[in-house]
Amino acid sequence: MNPRRVVVTGMGVVSPVGNDCNAFFDNLLAGRSGIRRLSSSFAARLVSDIGGAVDYDPAARFPKTKLPLLDRFSQFALEAAAQAIRDSGIEFTEAVKGRTGVFVGTGMGGSRTVESAYEEIFLHGKDRLPPYVVVRAMNNAAAGNISIDYGLRGPSVTYSTACSSSAVSIGEACRAIRHGYADAAIAGGAESLLTFGTIRAWEALRTLAVTDAEDPASSCRPFSKDRTGLVLGEGAGMVVLESLEHASARGARAYAELLGYGALSDAEHLTRPGLEGQVATMRQALADAGVAPDEVDYINAHGTATLAGDAIETAAIKRVFGAGAAKIPVSSSKSMHGHLMGATGAVEFIASVMAIQRGAVPPTANLRVPDPDCDLDYVPHRGREGVVVRTVMSNSFAFGGSNAVLIARAIGQC
């Protein structure tokens, strides 16, 4: 049996550069960074006191009775899912609910809830905790809440592969639809890690960017020779995926076809990216998509702005695309929204699909100093509009060596 084709029919974003897809993409194109000095009280104690925080009011979004049940990462997930579902126009009849799955990626789930609960008992001498700590903190809280809110009874699963979590969740949802385990899926990821404990833990790894004192918004500088590391961000990205038949039967508009997924491991080192693993994963995705390297019009790079990571990814892209690599626009939108960890794969996949839809390629902001080890067309500073973008690749390479690559292609009316 030929696997079924899978299309993207809805998208939703909560991010440091906008809480809907159009605002998000407009800001990216303009090269506007959402990275700021953190306003939290603990910021003064941090070395890297910057982050991509989401501007949003939980009390305006959720009823007072529901909010105590939701960690911030679940709130973001629900908001992005609501946008994507609305955008897709999908109608959840009983039959559709039974055939729709929820696939969510997150790195550390409700760790914000865990951190504040531990603060209470370890630091403030409390001897009891509110009863919702477990249900807020569990990694599958976001998926569970989406499934419950919409009555979706297909598989509800959570993937935690650090920085590639939500590229994996989208890829696995695609496979589930292809092979008939579901007709539709809400897929993506959510993360909210801008807490004192978590940022401190990241500081200890010495991979966070040094704050640019004059212009904190430009602290994340992927592929620039003066890059100093990644900037943590928070947010969520969700898409509605459907089998092509399912989408056509209801006359849905599709943004793109999710054409290929690659997921392979470095099997080398916990933190150092592996060149061979990245090459193999991009090739697997291309083969899965049936796309030749010279058909790719845009690559949304993993591009975290670490010294080693950007150079290795550049080398991997050159290996896969050969001489053609120089002609492909490659950009890191992390330069503006930061590294959204478990949400980043989904948010960047959405940026890539928006590139198809808008015929425009988002830039790499803050690329100030060329680096001989990073010599591709990174679309510096401002987006490139009025270009034909048919086929896009979105790279996600995670700690632990879990690589995931997604490929999407333009499609007309279903």
Next chain:
Amino acid sequence: MKLEDLDPGRPLDELGIDSLSVLQAMFEIEDKFGIKMPDERVPIRTVQDIADIVDRLVAEKAGRPE
């Protein structure tokens, strides 16, 4: 629902209050009255059950020598 319409004998689940919500409510009640629920499990099925346990614990607290 108005407070005066609340029948103290009515089971909480009929009011749409599930076990998780009861736990959260008791947590807030503990704070409000400065009491602590005993370690043994006290069955709470109705609004009256909540009132009884709160009365008991408040009385115990008042009678306890400092």
